[in-house]
Amino acid sequence: MKLVSNDIIILLVFIGGALVLSRLFAEIGKKFKLPVVLGELLVGILLGPTLIGKYYPDFFAHFFPVQGTAARIALDGITQLAVIMLLFVAGLEVQLQIVLKQGKTAVLTSLTSMIIPFGLGFVAAWFFPEFFNIGKNDKLVFGLFFGIAMAVSALPVIARILMDIGLYKTKVGMTIMAAAVFDDLIGWLAFSFVLSMMSIEHREISNVWESAGLILGFGLFMLIIGKRIINFALPWIQKHMSWPGGVLALCFGLGFLGAAFTESIGLHAILGAFIVGIAIGDSVHFREEARTIIHQFVMSIFAPLFFVSIGLKVNFVENFDLLLVLIVLFLAMICKIAGGFLGAWMGGMTRREALAVGFGLNARGVMEIILGTIAHDAGLIDNKMLVALIIMALLTSLISGPMMRRFVGGEAKIV
Amino acid sequence: MDYSKLKRRSSYPFETIGVAIAFSPRLDAILGEAKILADNFGAQLLLMHIGERTRTKEAKLDESFRKLGIDEKKTRVIWHEGNPVNTLLELCKLNIVDLLVVGALQKENMLKYYLGSVARKISRSAKCSVLLLTNPLKEGTRFKKLIVNGVENPKTIHTINTSVYFGKHMSAKFLTVATEVHQEGLAMTVANESTAGEASKLRKEFQEQELNKVHEIVTNIREREGIEISEKLIKGKPGYAIRQYAESKKSDLLVINSPDQNYGIIDRIFTHDMEYILEDLPSNVLIVHSRVSPK
Numbered sequence: 032m033k034l035v036s037n038d039i040i041i042l043l044v045f046i047g048g049a050l051v052l053s054r055l056f057a058e059i060g061k062k063f064k065l066p067v068v069l070g071e072l073l074v075g076i077l078l079g080p081t082l083i084g085k086y087y088p089d090f091f092a093h094f095f096p097v098q099g100t101a102a103r104i105a106l107d108g109i110t111q112l113a114v115i116m117l118l119f120v121a122g123l124e125v126q127l128q129i130v131l132k133q134g135k136t137a138v139l140t141s142l143t144s145m146i147i148p149f150g151l152g153f154v155a156a157w158f159f160p161e162f163f164n165i166g167k168n169d170k171l172v173f174g175l176f177f178g179i180a181m182a183v184s185a186l187p188v189i190a191r192i193l194m195d196i197g198l199y200k201t202k203v204g205m206t207i208m209a210a211a212v213f214d215d216l217i218g219w220l221a222f223s224f225v226l227s228m229m230s231i232e233h234r235e236i237s238n239v240w241e242s243a244g245l246i247l248g249f250g251l252f253m254l255i256i257g258k259r260i261i262n263f264a265l266p267w268i269q270k271h272m273s274w275p276g277g278v279l280a281l282c283f284g285l286g287f288l289g290a291a292f293t294e295s296i297g298l299h300a301i302l303g304a305f306i307v308g309i310a311i312g313d314s315v316h317f318r319e320e321a322r323t324i325i326h327q328f329v330m331s332i333f334a335p336l337f338f339v340s341i342g343l344k345v346n347f348v349e350n351f352d353l354l355l356v357l358i359v360l361f362l363a364m365i366c367k368i369a370g371g372f373l374g375a376w377m378g379g380m381t382r383r384e385a386l387a388v389g390f391g392l393n394a395r396g397v398m399e400i401i402l403g404t405i406a407h408d409a410g411l412i413d414n415k416m417l418v419a420l421i422i423m424a425l426l427t428s429l430i431s432g433p434m435m436r437r438f439v440g441g442e443a444k445i446v
Numbered sequence: 447m448d449y450s451k452l453k454r455r456s457s458y459p460f461e462t463i464g465v466a467i468a469f470s471p472r473l474d475a476i477l478g479e480a481k482i483l484a485d486n487f488g489a490q491l492l493l494m495h496i497g498e499r500t501r502t503k504e505a506k507l508d509e510s511f512r513k514l515g516i517d518e519k520k521t522r523v524i525w526h527e528g529n530p531v532n533t534l535l536e537l538c539k540l541n542i543v544d545l546l547v548v549g550a551l552q553k554e555n556m557l558k559y560y561l562g563s564v565a566r567k568i569s570r571s572a573k574c575s576v577l578l579l580t581n582p583l584k585e586g587t588r589f590k591k592l593i594v595n596g597v598e599n600p601k602t603i604h605t606i607n608t609s610v611y612f613g614k615h616m617s618a619k620f621l622t623v624a625t626e627v628h629q630e631g632l633a634m635t636v637a638n639e640s641t642a643g644e645a646s647k648l649r650k651e652f653q654e655q656e657l658n659k660v661h662e663i664v665t666n667i668r669e670r671e672g673i674e675i676s677e678k679l680i681k682g683k684p685g686y687a688i689r690q691y692a693e694s695k696k697s698d699l700l701v702i703n704s705p706d707q708n709y710g711i712i713d714r715i716f717t718h719d720m721e722y723i724l725e726d727l728p729s730n731v732l733i734v735h736s737r738v739s740p741k
Binding site: 126127128131132134194200254255259313315319 | 556560648655681682683686706707712713715716717718719722
């Protein structure tokens, strides 16, 4: 299939419209303290099969990339690129030093806020597969995914909330950040493992171990050898190449090469981008200006396209299952708040501080939406589950700030 | 073992100075440094060798004592066999050593860095202050320019006071309290949700908070006669930024807090704080163990 002039026009109209509209919606949402991603998702819902696609199908087919067209294939390529970039950016912020520096409380909180949600999610999926519309043969893989979905946190959302309410540099804030970093790291590594399990024929134990070994091996290689190469290359590039072009080319280039490598060895492309992101973000030569430019580029151009495209895939009204949404929301909140609370409390925090940690970690934001969308694209979850996860991600992000403020607003100790 | 005398013992004055000796080509230089330190601080010198005691080694030590004018009566020598790191640390605790002097390479190869050399391992886990000398001299190093890490930590005030004490006894001229500002997390929070004004306000607030903290620390230094004390805010990752700063300022001594917890290999893979300094020593380094809980 070839892109003809009409396909290019449709693609460009869609990209232009999606970028302008999602920014407008996001700015309006900001006035009401709503997350930017909500505006971007609403544009997708408005343009996709939920509204315009359903009520004005001819108009939709004329102006938007519909399934089976070359324009849609091109758009899918762009959204693939977007998700790889989003994971690369997520990797840039995984600074494990934060966990190592915060000591016992952070380590305990990181572990409990990962293990409890994961365990509860897995058990729920394992014992009630029919409720989640999962076949008995798929309950292991789905159970692992659902456990991870319950355990991830949204680092950027959490950082933003903590800065807004003045808790970032407090012990509560740093504990939340440390645990979120840890949850993100383990969550994405485990998710890559689950995705590789899906593609393994017969899912034999030896193949599963091979996948785990490859993930670990690639991670260690990048973080020990790769990081040293990056530390050597970055200062040279910053000195001899144009700024910021040289650094951006190296960062995105390595990110895409890492993604291509992991895809080629049977792991998902996101893993390569994520780990390369960690290695680059950890480099002492990686300037804050470069970090900001990459964030702005990805979050302002590719993130909106990705989140708008979710709305194009699913009819949010038809796939809204109130019971499923409530159960996913209940499970997600109870296990994450309990997990965060328990670790922080055992680590020596007061009950109020520990509750603030629990609610802080409860924000799922964009990370959950990305995770759900990749799982949906891989055929791991259906439309109803995707809608439930998105609603859960948005609601948990919305209540996180006010609840943290309620428990420790103005009284948290500075680290 | 009764270590009760060690608990809450102040990081200075230096009453006992321990020296790890290895009969390497740098032996005389290390002994020369140790003698001058002991003379200046009025401290007892305790030489520790972990390894076999042989006549050749004894003769070499006697010759070094004679050459450097070290008074054998004021100096104790301990010979002990065993694991170098654990034995040295145990001997330091038993003999209530206030300052342990160790010769250290400025930089080690990758494998040795990850596995850990004796000097680096001691730096990570000693229960007394440690002075790492990268280029020891028989005639003694002149510690003119001191840089102290002003990181926000309960130990820092003790570290600064110990630096001032060290500086006064070693005739230092300048002492700079340098505080690192690392705006971690700022990029992702301002990327898509802040106007240019909001982002710049956030950055400014971050910086001002740190500046006020370092200013408060420096204002509270009491005994500062004879040393010019200044404050400096440096941007970058904690540990790495101060290493670069000490290197660029050609400091004679970088003074830092002892680590809050035991550092392991994971801290070297995800390098942070003191590990950046141990990775590539920018100058001589004094790690002050103030015996204060970080909590």
